[in-house]
Amino acid sequence: MKRAIFLYSTREGQTKKILNFIMQSFTEYQCDLVDLHLNPQVDLSVYDKILIAASIRYGHFHPSLYRFIDIHQKELSCSKAAFICVNLTARKEEQLKDTPEGSVYVQTFLKKSKWSPEMIGVFAGALRYPRYRFIDKMMIRLIMSMTGGETDTSKEVEYTNWQKVSNFANSFLICK
Template sequence: MARYLMIYHSREGQTFKIMSRFAEQLKATDHEVELLALPELAESFSLAGYDIAVIGASVRYGHFSPLLYQFIERHHHALDAMTSVFFGVNLTARKPEKNTPETNAYMKKFALKSPWVPDLQGVFAGACIYSKYTWYDKAVIRFIMKLTKGPTDTSKDYEFTDWERVDSFALKLAQLSSK
């Protein structure tokens, strides 16, 4: 079985939830999995010893974290030499016409900005967790949701993740083989 490195960058926890779901399913099929948070990785971190890398990151205010791009800049040669996967999590993906790497604006921006070309990509709708936002973030996100016809009741949290799509992607991950 393969040894998977699973790196995530999650702001409110939804990307972590999705990556954890992938990890559970991979472990259930006897793959070895190491789950790590991107902000906790040292600059000297090495991808050596892993067969497959899976990186997941969330979008906040229209951008993936600079930490993601810094990691990719340091490791894109190693990522390109191994089987690698990238998925993004954002609220735009809650709309069916914007929930594929080819139709999601943030995934298209990622493809243009990143020197790394993953073997497999995915995009999933995240969650709007008003209860975790600062007053300012709540106001801005509420305004964005109003513009995009999303929920604006800040007394509630909203999870848009399609867990069937997540499980389907997990099956694709389990079927990957090393380069």
């Protein structure tokens, strides 16, 4: 049986939720789901497909993403590997913030990372005000007010475009 690994860095869980959704398309694969924050030691050579997904918080990816890529850069460059960036700015699809070219986070990642994935997805995440610590709630509310987003701190809003995620999953699945 073919094997796929889905590695993620998430803060509130939306990135993991997106990967779980994508995994549903991989019915002919044995799939492993791995948290990058645990600094996993994995042999990527045993996988036919590798998907790394990471969320943005305050404009940055978690350092565990870069640590993993530094360690596995050669394996990632020689395999069927793809990358997903999850962030709230990607909710602005009309401004193309949900594309690798239009995402400042992806462009910064490509400059900073030793790995240049051939396939990249950019998806809007979720706003989970009730789950945030007070200071995070206020900071994110300020950012959302400056960018025209939801500011009601009693709400949870999922901005993820699931059709776009499904399209990405299908493209990644057939990628040779």
